Amino acid sequence: MTLRIASHIHSEWSYDGTWTLDELAHAFARRGYDALLMTEHDHGFDENRWRQYNEACAAATNGDMLVVPGIEYSDASDVVHVAVWGDLPFLGHGLPTAELLERARQLGGVTILTHPIRRDAWRLWDPLWSANLVGIEVWNRKWDGWAPSRTSLALLRSASSLLPFSGLDFHTARQFFPLAMTTDLDDPPTVDGIVSALCHGRCRSEIFGVPSARFAHGMSYAAARGVEYGRRKAARTVRYAERRLRGRSL
Ligand SMILES: [Zn+2]
Numbered sequence: 001m002t003l004r005i006a007s008h009i010h011s012e013w014s015y016d017g018t019w020t021l022d023e024l025a026h027a028f029a030r031r032g033y034d035a036l037l038m039t040e041h042d043h044g045f046d047e048n049r050w051r052q053y054n055e056a057c058a059a060a061t062n063g064d065m066l067v068v069p070g071i072e073y074s075d076a077s078d079v080v081h082v083a084v085w086g087d088l089p090f091l092g093h094g095l096p097t098a099e100l101l102e103r104a105r106q107l108g109g110v111t112i113l114t115h116p117i118r119r120d121a122w123r124l125w126d127p128l129w130s131a132n133l134v135g136i137e138v139w140n141r142k143w144d145g146w147a148p149s150r151t152s153l154a155l156l157r158s159a160s161s162l163l164p165f166s167g168l169d170f171h172t173a174r175q176f177f178p179l180a181m182t183t184d185l186d187d188p189p190t191v192d193g194i195v196s197a198l199c200h201g202r203c204r205s206e207i208f209g210v211p212s213a214r215f216a217h218g219m220s221y222a223a224a225r226g227v228e229y230g231r232r233k234a235a236r237t238v239r240y241a242e243r244r245l246r247g248r249s250l
C-alpha cells in the first residue's frame with residue numbers, strides 16, 4: 001500500500017505549538033494522510049519527557065493515523081535544525097550538527113536537514129554532514145512558501161545521494177497544504193516500517209501525486225503540470241487552495 005505522510009509537524013509538546021496529538025491525528029486523517037512525522041523542538045525535552053512523548057504518540061495513533069515521534073534538534077546558536085526519527089534516546093541540547101548527525105545515524109535514526117534557508121543555515125553546510133543525512137527539506141511550507149527553495153535544491157544537488165523532503169512545519173492551520181511524502185509498504189504500516197522505508201530512501205515528495213521537484217517554478221507552473229498529467233481536478237484544487245491561502249495574511 002502507498003502511505004501518504006505529513007512531514008514536519010509540531011504539537012503542543014513544542015514550546016510554540018498548540019495542537020494536541022489527537023487533534024492533529026484527526027485533522028490530517030480527514031485530509032487523506034496516513035501518518036505524521038512529528039518534529040517537536042528539543043527545548044524542554046530530556047530522556048524522561050521523550051519517553052512520555054513516545055507513549056503519547058502511541059496513544060494518539062489509531063486505525064486511520066500513525067503518529068511517528070520525532071525531535072527537531074537545534075545547534076547551540078539555533079541556526080541549523082535537524083529532524084530525527086527512530087527508536088533512539090533523546091540526544092541532547094545544542095550539540096554541534098556533525099556530532100548530532102553522527103550519533104543519530106549510529107543509532108539507526110533517520111536524519112534530515114530542515115529549512116536550510118532559515119537564518120541562512122545553508123551557509124554553514126559542511127559536505128561531511130551528507131554521510132550521516134538521509135535528506136534535505138527542500139520545500140518547507142512555512143519558510144519556502146509556494147515552491148521548493150532554489151537554494152535548498154542547489155544544496156541537494158551538491159549532495160547527490162540525499163533525498164528531497166517536503167515538510168509543512170505545521171504550527172497552525174495556516175500550514176495545511178497538499179504536500180506529502182509517500183512510501184510504499186508491503187506490510188501493515190508501523191512506526192518501524194516507516195522509519196525503515198525512510199532510512200532506505202524508499203520515499204518521494206509529492207503534491208497531488210506529482211513529484212514536488214517539478215514545482216520549482218511556483219504554483220502556476222504546478223497547476224499547468226497538473227493539467228498536463230490529466231489531473232484537472234488536482235489543478236483546480238491547487239488553484240482553490242492558492243486563492244484561499246492568498247486571502248490570508250501570510
Ligand atoms: Zn526548525
Ligand SMILES: [Zn+2]
Pocket residue numbers: 008010039072114169
Ligand atoms: Zn519545525
